[in-house]
Amino acid sequence: MIQLKDIGKTYPPRQGFDGVTALEGVNLTIEKGDIFGIIGRSGAGKSTLLRLVNGLESPTSGQVWVDGEEITRLEERDLRFARQKIGMIFQHFNLLWSRTVWENVAFPLEVAGKSKTEIKRKVDGLLERVGLTDRANAYPSQLSGGQKQRVGIARALANDPKVLLCDEATSALDPETTTSILKLLKEINRETGITLLLITHEMSVVRSICHRVAVMEEGRVIEKGTVKEVFRNPVHPLTRQLVHQTEEEGEGKGLRIRCEAGNFPALWHSLRQAVAGRQVTVRVLEGELNEDGGIVLVLEGDLEQAEKALREAAPDWVEEGGISLVP
Amino acid sequence: MFHEVDWAAVWKAAGETAYMVGISTFFTALFGIPLGILLVITDRGHIREMPWVQKLVAAVVNFFRAVPFIVLVLFLFPLAEWLVGTSLGPTAATIPLIAGAAPFYARIVETALREVDKGVVEAARSMGSTRFQVVTKVLLPEATPALVSGLTVTCVTLISFSAMAGVVGGGGLGDAAFRFGFQSFNDGMLVVCGFLLVVMVQLVQWIGDWVSRQLDKR
Numbered sequence: 001m002i003q004l005k006d007i008g009k010t011y012p013p014r015q016g017f018d019g020v021t022a023l024e025g026v027n028l029t030i031e032k033g034d035i036f037g038i039i040g041r042s043g044a045g046k047s048t049l050l051r052l053v054n055g056l057e058s059p060t061s062g063q064v065w066v067d068g069e070e071i072t073r074l075e076e077r078d079l080r081f082a083r084q085k086i087g088m089i090f091q092h093f094n095l096l097w098s099r100t101v102w103e104n105v106a107f108p109l110e111v112a113g114k115s116k117t118e119i120k121r122k123v124d125g126l127l128e129r130v131g132l133t134d135r136a137n138a139y140p141s142q143l144s145g146g147q148k149q150r151v152g153i154a155r156a157l158a159n160d161p162k163v164l165l166c167d168e169a170t171s172a173l174d175p176e177t178t179t180s181i182l183k184l185l186k187e188i189n190r191e192t193g194i195t196l197l198l199i200t201h202e203m204s205v206v207r208s209i210c211h212r213v214a215v216m217e218e219g220r221v222i223e224k225g226t227v228k229e230v231f232r233n234p235v236h237p238l239t240r241q242l243v244h245q246t247e248e249e250g251e252g253k254g255l256r257i258r259c260e261a262g263n264f265p266a267l268w269h270s271l272r273q274a275v276a277g278r279q280v281t282v283r284v285l286e287g288e289l290n291e292d293g294g295i296v297l298v299l300e301g302d303l304e305q306a307e308k309a310l311r312e313a314a315p316d317w318v319e320e321g322g323i324s325l326v327p
Numbered sequence: 328m329f330h331e332v333d334w335a336a337v338w339k340a341a342g343e344t345a346y347m348v349g350i351s352t353f354f355t356a357l358f359g360i361p362l363g364i365l366l367v368i369t370d371r372g373h374i375r376e377m378p379w380v381q382k383l384v385a386a387v388v389n390f391f392r393a394v395p396f397i398v399l400v401l402f403l404f405p406l407a408e409w410l411v412g413t414s415l416g417p418t419a420a421t422i423p424l425i426a427g428a429a430p431f432y433a434r435i436v437e438t439a440l441r442e443v444d445k446g447v448v449e450a451a452r453s454m455g456s457t458r459f460q461v462v463t464k465v466l467l468p469e470a471t472p473a474l475v476s477g478l479t480v481t482c483v484t485l486i487s488f489s490a491m492a493g494v495v496g497g498g499g500l501g502d503a504a505f506r507f508g509f510q511s512f513n514d515g516m517l518v519v520c521g522f523l524l525v526v527m528v529q530l531v532q533w534i535g536d537w538v539s540r541q542l543d544k545r
């Protein structure tokens with residue numbers, strides 16, 4: 001769906017600015033319906049890369065293809081039409097504060113010259129989809145960050161795009177809101193088959209929704225592959241560092257345990273009762289079977305409480321439960 | 328002392344001032360807004376980069392802002408003859424008033440438009456907006472409260488400028504205060520005309536502030 005071929009991007013020097021090579025030799029192919037993450041430190045060139053995809057920026061060398069069209073060769077007019085089929089959401093939402101929620105979502109439809117009745121039908125449907133029907137007449141200043149991003153998503157989806165570009169879409173949100181926005185994006189991907197390309201500097205975002213990931217450093221893609229591969233076997237030092245960081249975050253917050261698949265239903269059931277009232281939440285970390293048939297769970301929250309809960313749920317866990325602590 | 332006040336002359340003068348200020352405020356907005364838009368969008372990194380146009384417009388605007396208003400009045404009253412067919416009275420006075428205020432307002436418009444979040448412009452472009460749509464659907468609506476409060480300031484300035492233009496032959500309250508008040512040693516006239524000018528300024532300020540507040544959804 002998206003193809004970047006040998007992309008280079010240099011911002012030329014001008015008065016008071018030395019010029020910078022933002023991208024160099026970037027090759028990426030993103031399949032239709034994929035959720036593709038690009039991760040990297042600040043200044044790695046992620047935003048520049050994303051902006052190439054809808055032609056907000058043009059590369060110094062190389063080609064950008066989206067849905068069979070070479071974006072880099074389109075005329076102004078055709079580029080505008082192409083952009084209507086490429087949605088984009090932003091870290092700071094970028095809503096028009098002079099328009100209501102409803103009018104904000106109507107904006108791209110007005111731009112595309114849709115009829116009044118069609119706009120109404122579309123906007124109502126989209127607001128329903130993102131759960132903001134009751135806030136339709138509010139102004140952005142009256143919304144929470146999460147709600148603003150939902151408006152941003154509804155707006156980006158208005159012209160039924162094939163691709164949705166997300167530039168740090170959850171970086172300004174708290175963890176819970178981040179989770180709900182990511183969930184929404186994931187659902188939309190599943191329902192519509194839209195291709196998601198998202199940029200982030202948080203590995204946890206990649207981990208929770210992406211299928212594939214590319215790691216960027218200083219304008220180059222230094223590692224790419226499925227999220228599973230990259231997490232299991234990070235090669236480049238930066239990737240290792242990023243992967244390590246998320247693991248540390250996970251560890252710091254609670255107790256990680258691995259249980260055998262056969263014991264999982266029983267353990268899950270008793271854990272649910274044991275954690276009630278303890279400020280501990282249970283999460284299935286990998287959501288899939290490991291090679292040895294184990295499932296990794298994390299009991300998030302206070303470590304002591306988590307241990308107590310585990311003891312209560314499975315008193316003889318070490319001997320018979322087939323449960324072990326993951327270091 | 329008010330028995331000496333010639334109320335008929337006062338109301339006529341007030342009407343002339345309102346007329347002068349009204350007309351020139353309208354044309355100031357009419358010229359100032361496009362100029363302000365031009366100053367912004369032709370700048371580097373904006374939607375219609377044209378450095379030469381930008382520099383040229385900026386130079387013209389700066390020139391008119393640098394010339395003292397009284398000089399504009401003296402030079403442009405004769406020009407009014409050619410433009411509006413008379414070089415006397417309130418209509419003629421609108422010419423230097425507009426020439427003085429439009430560049431001033433253009434700068435205010437420029438500042439207001441630059442305040443519009445770059446991200447919102449980028450969002451609009453990412454949705455496939457034309458440049459025209461960016462201006463009409465994003466820049467102007469988002470900046471409207473600032474445009475209104477800027478126009479209020481400009482209008483207040485126009486009231487005081489109109490008093491000055493009046494003295495040179497434009498008519499209005501400034502002229503009345505000068506001729507019937509100051510020159511005729513009629514303090515009553517002077518006070519009444521001055522007071523009416525203050526009332527006008529207050530009124531414009533209140534209305535402007537109120538409208539701007541209503542429009543501001545931030």
Ligand SMILES: Nc1ncnc2c1ncn2[C@@H]1O[C@H](COP(=O)(O)OP(=O)(O)OP(=O)(O)O)[C@@H](O)[C@H]1O
Binds near residue numbers: 021041048
């Ligand atoms: N318009 C521009 N003019 C000049 N240099 C730019 C411009 N935009 C980006 N750059 C430079 O290009 C490089 C990459 O920037 P980019 O915004 O793509 O990084 P990023 O990975 O998105 O970083 P962040 O996580 O901070 O958003 C940086 O060195 C930046 O200074």
Ligand SMILES: [Mg+2]
Binds near residue numbers: 046047048
């Ligand atoms: Mg960025």
